Amino acid sequence: MIILLVSIMVLCYTCQSLFTRLFSANYKGKDATLSSPVFAVCFGGFIGLCTLLISGFSFAPAWPTVLFGVLNAAMLILYNTSLIEAGNRGSYSFLMIANLFGGIIVPLFVRVLFFNAAMTSLQIIAVILMLVSFVVMNARSLSLKGAGGSYYIWCALLFLANGLYSTIMDIQPQTMSNMGLPAQRTEMIAISYLGMALASFAIEWMKGGKERIAMGFRMGKKSALFALSCGIVATLASNLLLTLVTQVPSTILYTIDNGGVLVLSILCSFIIFKEKPTWEQVAGMVMAVASIIMISL
Numbered sequence: 001m002i003i004l005l006v007s008i009m010v011l012c013y014t015c016q017s018l019f020t021r022l023f024s025a026n027y028k029g030k031d032a033t034l035s036s037p038v039f040a041v042c043f044g045g046f047i048g049l050c051t052l053l054i055s056g057f058s059f060a061p062a063w064p065t066v067l068f069g070v071l072n073a074a075m076l077i078l079y080n081t082s083l084i085e086a087g088n089r090g091s092y093s094f095l096m097i098a099n100l101f102g103g104i105i106v107p108l109f110v111r112v113l114f115f116n117a118a119m120t121s122l123q124i125i126a127v128i129l130m131l132v133s134f135v136v137m138n139a140r141s142l143s144l145k146g147a148g149g150s151y152y153i154w155c156a157l158l159f160l161a162n163g164l165y166s167t168i169m170d171i172q173p174q175t176m177s178n179m180g181l182p183a184q185r186t187e188m189i190a191i192s193y194l195g196m197a198l199a200s201f202a203i204e205w206m207k208g209g210k211e212r213i214a215m216g217f218r219m220g221k222k223s224a225l226f227a228l229s230c231g232i233v234a235t236l237a238s239n240l241l242l243t244l245v246t247q248v249p250s251t252i253l254y255t256i257d258n259g260g261v262l263v264l265s266i267l268c269s270f271i272i273f274k275e276k277p278t279w280e281q282v283a284g285m286v287m288a289v290a291s292i293i294m295i296s297l
Contacts, residue, residue, distance in 0.1 A: 044197030069191025106163020137284030
């Protein structure tokens with residue numbers, strides 16, 4: 001059952017990545033820079049409200065959930081900002097490596113350092129193999145020519161944002177359990193994503209008021225459809241993540257998640273966007289699949 005739920009989660013996060021890409025490609029707003037904050041408002045608002053709706057609007061967060069939820073809302077905003085700023089300054093492949101490394105290394109570091117987590121030798125090898133596969137899959141397009149210092153700063157922030165988001169999602173249910181309280185999955189997701197949506201809306205409002213907001217939301221029907229689709233799969237993925245993180249060691253879960261999403265995303269590029277595979281991508285995908293098999297043993 002757990003294997004099935006993990007597979008569904010990886011598929012949902014892959015669809016989220018695909019729909020996000022299609023949203024950006026089809027965005028019809030006059031100011032392209034508004035696509036990211038508009039997406040954050042739509043995406044975060046949809047996930048937060050749907051999660052509350054599914055729970056019957058039962059919402060009574062304890063103070064740790066509020067604290068962790070607000071922190072994760074900040075991590076989501078930092079993640080989106082870092083992704084855009086780094087993407088505007090240098091290699092997309094390098095920033096994706098920083099992103100994926102963060103999602104695995106930071107939670108692993110925190111669990112080993114603060115929670116005395118232990119891993120088998122095979123699992124350690126599997127994690128290293130997965131990290132190597134990220135580099136191999138992006139090797140051909142990996143170029144740091146012309147990248148300035150600000151690019152590396154934004155990549156470092158992206159590394160931390162993705163890693164800390166995963167870490168906070170891991171620590172919150174553990175903290176609640178240690179206090180003898182329910183996990184409050186609904187409250188955690190609602191605060192994280194609604195917090196991101198409201199903060200993104202407020203920032204754009206301060207920049208240009210209702211005129212700027214109205215202009216940004218004239219996105220086109222296709223873009224709106226992809227934003228809606230992204231919200232649906234992300235709602236399911238987020239709830240599955242908080243369910244599974246209490247049943248599967250987070251290092252294993254995040255390694256499978258990040259590696260599986262990358263492999264499926266590349267396959268989508270081959271099938272949907274008609275991109276031709278390189279031998280590096282094929283070799284990297286084989287390594288990633290081998291790592292997932294090893295870490296699951």
